[in-house]
Amino acid sequence: MPTDSATGQSGTNRPGGTNGPGGRRRRGAVLEAAILDAAWDQIREAGVAGFTFDAVASRARTSKPVLYRRWPSRKELLAATLHRQLVVNPLVVPDLGSLRDELARLLREDSEKRFQFIGVFGSLGVVLDGSSVSFAELRRLAIGGSQSTMDAILVRARERGEITVDLPERVAGLPFEMLRGQVLMTQKPLDEESIGSIVDEVFLPLVRAYEHGLDAANEG
Amino acid sequence: MPTDSATGQSGTNRPGGTNGPGGRRRRGAVLEAAILDAAWDQIREAGVAGFTFDAVASRARTSKPVLYRRWPSRKELLAATLHRQLVVNPLVVPDLGSLRDELARLLREDSEKRFQFIGVFGSLGVVLDGSSVSFAELRRLAIGGSQSTMDAILVRARERGEITVDLPERVAGLPFEMLRGQVLMTQKPLDEESIGSIVDEVFLPLVRAYEHGLDAANEG
DNA sequence: GTCATTAGATACTGACTCGTATCTTCAAGG
DNA sequence: CCTTGAAGATACGAGTCAGTATCTAATGAC
Numbered sequence: 001m002p003t004d005s006a007t008g009q010s011g012t013n014r015p016g017g018t019n020g021p022g023g024r025r026r027r028g029a030v031l032e033a034a035i036l037d038a039a040w041d042q043i044r045e046a047g048v049a050g051f052t053f054d055a056v057a058s059r060a061r062t063s064k065p066v067l068y069r070r071w072p073s074r075k076e077l078l079a080a081t082l083h084r085q086l087v088v089n090p091l092v093v094p095d096l097g098s099l100r101d102e103l104a105r106l107l108r109e110d111s112e113k114r115f116q117f118i119g120v121f122g123s124l125g126v127v128l129d130g131s132s133v134s135f136a137e138l139r140r141l142a143i144g145g146s147q148s149t150m151d152a153i154l155v156r157a158r159e160r161g162e163i164t165v166d167l168p169e170r171v172a173g174l175p176f177e178m179l180r181g182q183v184l185m186t187q188k189p190l191d192e193e194s195i196g197s198i199v200d201e202v203f204l205p206l207v208r209a210y211e212h213g214l215d216a217a218n219e220g
Numbered sequence: 221m222p223t224d225s226a227t228g229q230s231g232t233n234r235p236g237g238t239n240g241p242g243g244r245r246r247r248g249a250v251l252e253a254a255i256l257d258a259a260w261d262q263i264r265e266a267g268v269a270g271f272t273f274d275a276v277a278s279r280a281r282t283s284k285p286v287l288y289r290r291w292p293s294r295k296e297l298l299a300a301t302l303h304r305q306l307v308v309n310p311l312v313v314p315d316l317g318s319l320r321d322e323l324a325r326l327l328r329e330d331s332e333k334r335f336q337f338i339g340v341f342g343s344l345g346v347v348l349d350g351s352s353v354s355f356a357e358l359r360r361l362a363i364g365g366s367q368s369t370m371d372a373i374l375v376r377a378r379e380r381g382e383i384t385v386d387l388p389e390r391v392a393g394l395p396f397e398m399l400r401g402q403v404l405m406t407q408k409p410l411d412e413e414s415i416g417s418i419v420d421e422v423f424l425p426l427v428r429a430y431e432h433g434l435d436a437a438n439e440g
Numbered sequence: 441g442t443c444a445t446t447a448g449a450t451a452c453t454g455a456c457t458c459g460t461a462t463c464t465t466c467a468a469g470g
Numbered sequence: 471c472c473t474t475g476a477a478g479a480t481a482c483g484a485g486t487c488a489g490t491a492t493c494t495a496a497t498g499a500c
Binding site for chain 2: 047048049118119120121122123127135139142143168170171174176177178179180181182184185186187194197198201202205206208209210
């Protein structure tokens with residue numbers, strides 16, 4: 001996780017240098033990662049509006065041309081920034097022995113790692129438009145990351161015998177749509193009470209309903 | 221619903237006039253409403269980023285000073301714009317004879333009337349900060365509007381005997397959190413299939429589960 | 441050590457936006 | 471009809487940002 005890491009002192013041995021930590025001049029992939037992490041810090045603090053090349057360059061202790069050599073415009077930089085956060089921060093949930101615990105853990109992790117991403121997502125449709133890494137691609141990554149982890153959890157639950165029937169797609173994705181809906185409105189990560197409520201008041205009762213077969217009988 | 225209503229021709233009898241429709245000079249409440257409607261059109265088309273005083277003034281066929289006389293800054297204008305849309309566009313669902321039909325209707329209406337609002341909501345936390353009409357107030361209005369209509373529907377369902385037990389708050393709010401979650405990611409209003417799925421695959425099965433009492437047995 | 445590459449600093453243009461000031465012109469009240 | 475208040479046009483200064491150009495200097499390959 002990228003922290004501000006403002007080492008403060010700039011000029012170690014260079015004239016007006018505001019280089020990276022340690023005073024050494026960074027290059028290639030190291031520099032690129034540092035920039036994208038700084039960009040992520042910037043977007044979290046100042047939002048999409050405060051996401052300027054000057055601000056990002058300054059925070060990354062480099063300069064604008066270095067950014068422009070890599071990303072031709074603000075859109076690309078923004079997309080690359082979010083893309084990196086999604087790719088570099090995969091959701092992983094170990095086997096905890098029960099569907100309940102694993103789902104709660106997944107919701108907690110998703111919420112913590114990505115709630116700022118959710119807060120920012122609303123603005124993206126307007127900003128990103130025809131970028132190389134498009135809005136649709138970011139959406140796919142964001143949803144896919146949660147869903148594939150969820151799928152893994154459901155597979156384990158099925159192996160344990162906690163689930164025997166097939167759940168509709170929307171039911172499997174339900175916890176995350178609720179997560180997004182609440183995070184969007186509160187601009188905060190999910191608290192423990194909400195996690196418990198989604199798991200115990202909504203998802204598990206619904207799973208049990210599908211298990212007991214007293215379900216979809218009056219549709220269409 | 222405010223439409224662009226670009227009557228086109230400007231100078232009816234005034235020198236450089238770009239007045240309102242009809243060429244007459246608007247005043248007071250009429251003018252204010254016209255401005256806020258234009259502002260809403262603007263934010264829908266250009267997003268929060270394109271929400272400038274110049275753009276709004278031009279679209280409302282008036283000029284910046286007129287706006288500044290009413291709202292001291294962009295924040296206030298933005299808050300007033302969203303506030304008006306929420307207040308002027310209440311959600312109403314008539315008695316349709318069944319919980320299922322009424323909920324579907326409510327989701328459809330909420331989605332159509334407010335999906336742009338949801339898209340914009342993510343940006344607001346950063347933009348609005350200590351405004352007279354705050355982020356929290358807008359959130360309360362947005363959630364409250366949906367929830368109170370939902371409560372009315374649930375009351376009718378109870379009178380009909382479709383529901384006899386009490387539902388947890390989160391269950392009653394579930395359709396809207398799912399709505400927000402999906403709209404946030406797709407930037408589109410809910411399609412009919414999604415509405416049907418939320419109603420028939422999630423909400424109603426869950427209600428039935430609570431009705432049959434095979435529910436909350438293993439929490440905390 | 442030499443050289444090609446690229447980081448990094450700085451400055452600049454053009455566009456845009458905010459917020460205000462000034463002036464003219466209309467609308468309504470009496 | 472006359473006065474008052476507000477609408478509307480226009481212009482301006484200050485500030486910000488995108489994107490580019492130009493220069494110096496450090497780094498790594500050889």
